[in-house]
Amino acid sequence: MEHQHSSRARLSPSSDTEDMAEMSKVLAPRLAYFAGVARTEHVTRAAQEMNVPQSTLSRAMVRLEQDLGVDLFARHGRTVSLTPAGRTFLTSVERALAEVERAAEEVRADADPATGKVAFGFLHTMGAETVPGLLQAFRAEHPRVRFSLVQNYGEAMLERLRAGELDLCLTSPVPDAPDLVARRLDEQKLRLVVPADHSLATRRRVRLAEAADEMFVTLEPGYGLRRITDDLCQEAGFKPRVAFEGEEAETLRGLVAAGLGVALLPPPAVPRPGVVELTVTAPRAAREIGLAWLEGRPDTPPVAAFKRFLLSRRGSLLPT
Numbered sequence: 001m002e003h004q005h006s007s008r009a010r011l012s013p014s015s016d017t018e019d020m021a022e023m024s025k026v027l028a029p030r031l032a033y034f035a036g037v038a039r040t041e042h043v044t045r046a047a048q049e050m051n052v053p054q055s056t057l058s059r060a061m062v063r064l065e066q067d068l069g070v071d072l073f074a075r076h077g078r079t080v081s082l083t084p085a086g087r088t089f090l091t092s093v094e095r096a097l098a099e100v101e102r103a104a105e106e107v108r109a110d111a112d113p114a115t116g117k118v119a120f121g122f123l124h125t126m127g128a129e130t131v132p133g134l135l136q137a138f139r140a141e142h143p144r145v146r147f148s149l150v151q152n153y154g155e156a157m158l159e160r161l162r163a164g165e166l167d168l169c170l171t172s173p174v175p176d177a178p179d180l181v182a183r184r185l186d187e188q189k190l191r192l193v194v195p196a197d198h199s200l201a202t203r204r205r206v207r208l209a210e211a212a213d214e215m216f217v218t219l220e221p222g223y224g225l226r227r228i229t230d231d232l233c234q235e236a237g238f239k240p241r242v243a244f245e246g247e248e249a250e251t252l253r254g255l256v257a258a259g260l261g262v263a264l265l266p267p268p269a270v271p272r273p274g275v276v277e278l279t280v281t282a283p284r285a286a287r288e289i290g291l292a293w294l295e296g297r298p299d300t301p302p303v304a305a306f307k308r309f310l311l312s313r314r315g316s317l318l319p320t
Contacts, residue, residue, distance in 0.1 A: 027064065027067060027068075029060075030060045030061075030063070030064045031093050031096065031097060032050070032097060033046075033050070033052070033057055033060045033061065033064075034060075034061065034064055034072065034089070034090070034093060035090065035093050035094060035097060036049060036050050036057075037057065037061060037073070037080065038072075038082055038086065038090045038093075041079055041080055041081055041082075042078065042079050042080070043057055043058055043061070043078070043080065044078060061073065068089070070083075070085045070089075071083050071085065071086075072085060072086035072089060073086055110300060110302075111300040111301065111302070112301070112302070113301035113302060113305070114142075114144050114145070115144045115145065115146065116145060116146070116300055116301060116302035116303075117145070117146040117147065117148060117302065118145060118146070118147050118148070118167055118168065118302050118303050118306045119147075119148040119150070119165060119166045119167045119168075120147055120148070120149055120150070120166065120167065120168050120169065120306070121149075121150040121151070121152060121157040121160060121161070121166045121168070121169035121170070121171075122149070122150075122151060122157075122169060122170040122171075123151070123152075123153065123154065123170060123171060123172060123224075124151050124152075124153070124247075124248050124249065125225075125249045125265075125266050126170055126289075127151050128269035128270075129269040129319055130170075130317070130318055130319060131149070131170070133319060134309075134310070134313070134317075135147065137309075138306060138309050141309075142302070142305060142306075145302045145305070145306070150165075150166060150169075153219070153222065153223040153224065153247075154171040154172060154173070154175070154223065154224040155222050155223075155224075156222075157169040157171055157292075158171065158175055158177070158180065158292065161180065161292060161293065161294050162179065162180075162294060164294075164297075167293065167299070167300075167303045167306075168291060168292070168293050168303065168306065168307060168310070169291070169292050169293075170185075170289060170290070170291055170310075170317075171224065171289075171290060171292055172188075172224045172225070172228075172287045172288055172289050172290065173224050173227070173228065173287065173288060173290075174288050174289075174290030174292070175290070175292050178295070179294065179295050180292050180293070180294060180295055181292065181293050181294075181295050182290045182291065182292040183290055183291050183292075183311060183314070184288050184289075184290045184314075185289055185290055185291055185310065185311070185313060185314050185315075185317045186288075186289045186313075186314070186315060186316070186317035186318050187286045187287065187288050187289065188266045188267070188286060188287050188289060188318055189266070189267070189279070189285065189286050190228070190232075190264045190265060190266055190280065190285040190286060190287060191264070191265060191266075191267065191277040191278055191279060191280065191285070192206055192208065192211060192262060192263075192264060192277070192278045192280050192285075193252075193253060193256050193262060193263045193264070193265050193275050193276070193277050193278075194214075194256065194262045194275065194276055194278065195256055195257060195258075195259045195262075195274065195275060195276075196257070196273075196274050196275060196276055197259070198262070198276070200276075200278060201276040203278055204278065204279060205278060205279045205280075205281050206278045206279070206280060206281065207236070207280070207281055207282045208232060208233065208235075208236040208264075208280050208282065208283060208285065209236045209237055209238065209282075211262055212233075212236070212237065212238035214241075214261065214262045215241050215242075215243040215260070215261040215262070216229070216233075216240040216241060216242050216243065216261050216262055216263060216264075217242070217243055217244040217245075217246065217252045217255040217256060217260060217261040217262070217263045218240065218242055218244075218245055218246075218252070218263065218264075219245065219246060219247065219248075219249070219252070220245045220246065220247060221245075223247075224287070225249070225264075225265075225266075225287065226245075228264070228287050229263075229264045232264065232280075232283055232285055235283040236282070236283055243260055243261045244260060244261060249265050249266065249268075250268065250272075252265060253265065253268065253272050253275055254272075256274075256275050257272065257273070257274030257275050258274075264280075264285060265277075266287070289317060289318065291307070291310050291311065293307065
């Protein structure tokens with residue numbers, strides 16, 4: 001392997017991001033070649049093992065040294081040995097190649113039809129009963145599929161969809177955005193939750209306008225249920241007076257039980273003492289639950305299977 005000189009400008013160290021990116025693009029294709037030669041200490045043998053022409057391998061090593069501006073090998077006829085700089089470089093190269101191999105194995109495993117992984121997001125209010133039931137039913141047919149589960153409010157989940165951190169999410173309201181695909185699956189009635197000693201607690205049904213003078217406890221702005229609450233109150237002819245804002249529906253139920261206000265909430269997984277839940281007759285109080293995913297993103301087999309399963313539950317997604 002001759003060490004040929006070239007008039008090509010070599011890459012010099014720089015803190016500039018563009019220069020570093022350019023260096024990575026130049027060096028990356030040659031790293032596996034370098035590791036093969038370093039392992040065998042013989043260019044011909046390395047070329048045979050990697051099934052590349054010896055001339056290609058020799059030129060790649062010369063260009064790698066030129067680009068780095070250091071000698072990586074000492075030449076001894078047909079054999080080579082690493083210089084101190086070469087040994088230092090090999091340590092980092094082997095670590096980088098191992099990380100690439102680990103990442104490749106991970107994405108292959110995630111895409112495996114039988115044992116792959118689905119990153120699935122859902123609302124906090126669906127975590128106690130709805131989602132466990134769905135996963136139980138799905139895994140009856142796909143027992144080895146793995147899940148990464150994320151509970152969050154709707155807007156945060158849509159951001160994670162766009163960032164590629166989630167494959168699918170159950171959310172409300174059903175989003176309407178050009179970069180997302182969304183399908184309405186079900187709807188969930190909302191109830192006016194009042195303290196057990198409230199004047200309305202003896203009723204079974206109520207018009208929302210009858211709560212116009214009450215203090216409300218609600219989710220924080222940005223949550224889908226908060227937007228629905230504000231819209232329903234506006235439709236009923238008033239703006240809710242908010243005493244407390246929270247992040248989780250069951251916390252709001254606790255605040256209602258403590259006599260700190262009333263709330264519009266979906267049914268609880270388990271009845272909570274200290275509150276009464278009233279059917280709202282007007283306006284129609286319900287929220288739509290939908291499935292969303294990123295437009296144009298290809299599905300792995302496990303994601304496609306879980307998506308088909310969820311879409312097949314249209315109209316029967318929520319426990320009765």
